[in-house]
Amino acid sequence: MWRNSVSFSSQLIRLNKTLFNPSTSANDVARPLLHCRSEFHPYSSSPPSSSDHLKLGFQPSDGLRALSATTSDLASLASKSADLTRHYARCYWELSKARLSMLVVATSGTGYVLGSGSAVDLDGLCYTCAGTMMVASSANSLNQVFEKYNDAKMKRTMQRPLPSGRITRPHAVAWACTAGLAGTALLASKANMLAAGLGASNLILYAFVYTPLKQIHPVNTWVGAVVGAIPPLLGWAAASGQISLNAMILPAALYFWQIPHFMALAYLCRNDYAAGGFRMFSLADASGQRTASVALRNCAYLIPLGYVAYDWGVTSGWFCIESTILTLAISATAFSFYRDRTTHKARRMFHASLLYLPVFMSGILFHRISDNQQCLAEESSQSMAELSMSSQDGNAIQKHKLKKHCPPVSYASVAPFPFLPVPSYVSS
Secondary structure, eight states, X not given: OXXXXXXXXXXXXXXXXXXXXXXXXXXXXXXXXXXXXXXXXXXXXXXXXXXXXXXXXXXXXXXXXXXXXXXHHXXXXXXXXXXXXXXXXXXXXXXXXXXXXXXXXXXXXXXXXHHHTTOOOHHHHHHHHHHHHHHHHHXXXXXXXXXXXXXXXXXXXXXXXXXXXXXXXXHHHHHHHHHHHHHHHHHHHHTOHHHHHHHHHHHHHIIIIIHHHTTTOTTHHHHHHHHHHHHHHHHHHHHHSSOOGGGGHHHHHHHHHHHHHHHHHHHHTHHHHHHXXXXXXXXXXXXXXXXXXXXXXXXXXTTTHHHHHHHTTSBOHHHHHHHHHHHHHHHHHHHHHHXXXXXXXXXXXXXXXXXXXXXXXXXXXXXXXXXXXXXXXHHHHHHHHHHHHHHXXXXXXXXXXXXXXXXXXXXXXXXXXXXXXXXXXXXX
């Protein structure tokens, strides 16, 4: 740098001498000026080279290269984190059997609305649905933890997270315990202890009774139907704080609905169930006649539920008609499967069962009678009964007075002898 400064100073001294030398021409003056501009002017047309930087005393820095490397490392780390998050989110989704859990949430939410009366607490409904979702996810995850090796033998389930090795068993257990405890705590804090107790008991019944029973005895189907009937009771209890007789209508519908639903599924997947070591009802029924008869019988049990809901004041009379038509439709598919026990008929009954439940719950919600409407109906019926009783009592009293206080001559005095004088008490 000092060498360049000295060179620049010597050029200035030389230029000064040239200017004051009378024998110097104009070209001699312009040549050093142009040389200075091309070498040091910031707006020079040619960019400075690396040798110019070295001449000026600057060393090439490694900061830019380090910053570039750090940025690429951060981008790679973010990409790996996103992939890991997607991986475990997918595993949790499959462990929870999310679509089945959402169906459980729908039944719990329907029970909550039915038990709410005239006004529905939306916050309470959201908390109840969230707690039910967590508990159901925990139960389904524990089910897959216990059935890891059975699922690995079945085509329908071998790609689940545990058999496929996408997640470890301790990790799945940790996820299930966290979801179950969080869901039970949420129900206990935001709903009531009755709802939390029903949720915890249903988790235990599903994971520790129904799941091992699938490998022991065909009665597991009926135990599983009890498990499926509890969530609407949970929702009713969360809304009202108690369980009444009216709360049993939707659980009864779910219990009887699950039998033909699972009978159709067990018939369709009986080879898979046999490979997995499960003792389903259809495996001991080679012809399928007993399986079809059990499905048809439980479809028939669904028929009077619409009338019961109307008679107990839960819904209007329209639901009685709609429920009867809906139940006759699913019973027709069950009867068709009973007459012709083929895979095609079983699949039709299975699809009809999938359609039955959402339509039934939608109807019972649409035609439900709130507490105010029930009170008005009870008051009107009570007033009509009192009015009829009072009119009957009035007529009886009037007849009794006439018989007691009117002598026989009064009747003769009024008619058929109008010319006789009428006694004074007749007009009174």
